[in-house]
């Protein structure tokens with residue numbers, strides 16, 4: 001038997017008994033803990049209002065923990081921010097697209113933390129912006145206004161900004177919302193490359209079907225961490241039902257409704273969806289596990305059909 005993987009030490013992101021209470025007295029996150037090592041892609045999954053953005057804000061230093069700690073590559077948040085360790089790819093709704101700014105200027109913003117107060121770009125800064133635009137396939141759009149781009153193109157530009165920043169930790173807030181299959185595949189390929197280069201990525205997503213495809217860790221959130229760890233162990237039907245309660249749509253097809261074969265009564269297909277790309281579980285163990293190539297393949301095929 002292969003040796004069991006060691007538990008993460010939190011050398012990338014360490015969230016330890018984190019609680020966040022907003023000034024209006026609302027405790028959005030209570031006693032949440034998880035640990036991620038370099039070279040990880042982790043999904044952050046939970047219903048609307050479960051505290052995903054609050055966890056992001058705590059990691060980015062926008063809110064102070066009322067209890068507990070966050071450490072990033074071993075450093076307290078303020079020190080990590082000073083060193084430009086954290087890059088953020090926002091949700092589209094958070095951005096004012098009417099602000100007149102060129103694509104290349106958005107990507108250059110990723111270099112601001114590396115510049116002095118006058119923000120004069122060096123040759124090295126420009127080279128890194130060029131390389132980032134090239135890497136996400138947006139070089140041809142560099143002189144366009146950001147507001148003129150499609151949703152998927154805008155996402156690529158913000159990914160390029162994160163690349164230009166060269167942060168070891170990248171937070172992505174629903175990167176697949178409103179993007180087509182090709183852009184989603186391109187984003188996933190890029191995230192895998194970054195993982196191989198030792199980055200840590202925390203991805204908030206409602207795209208349940210994509211999670212087993214590319215995330216090696218999962219954090220399930222409902223105002224606290226319900227479960228955290230390797231995707232195969234944590235991303236199970238039972239845990240998802242606990243996380244989403246009645247919100248999750250769950251269709252089960254089995255027996256004659258699905259197959260005409262002799263063994264139809266033993267076979268089933270379960271679809272779990274939080275309204276974006278659904279998680280499709282095939283076969284006899286559909287009621288137990290969400291991992292395995294069948295589940296991922298099925299989710300992909302279903303996605304193609306939906307679009």
Ligand SMILES: Nc1ncnc2c1ncn2[C@@H]1O[C@H](COP(=O)(O)OP(=O)(O)OP(=O)(O)O)[C@@H](O)[C@H]1O
Pocket residue numbers: 022023024026027028046047048049050051052053054055
């Ligand atoms: N600035 C704030 N002041 C007071 N309460 C807040 C604030 N921001 C968020 N909340 C509350 O904290 C809870 C968690 O919100 P949060 O935005 O972290 O959830 P989320 O999981 O990111 O949701 P979504 O999936 O809708 O983006 C919600 O009940 C929300 O109303």
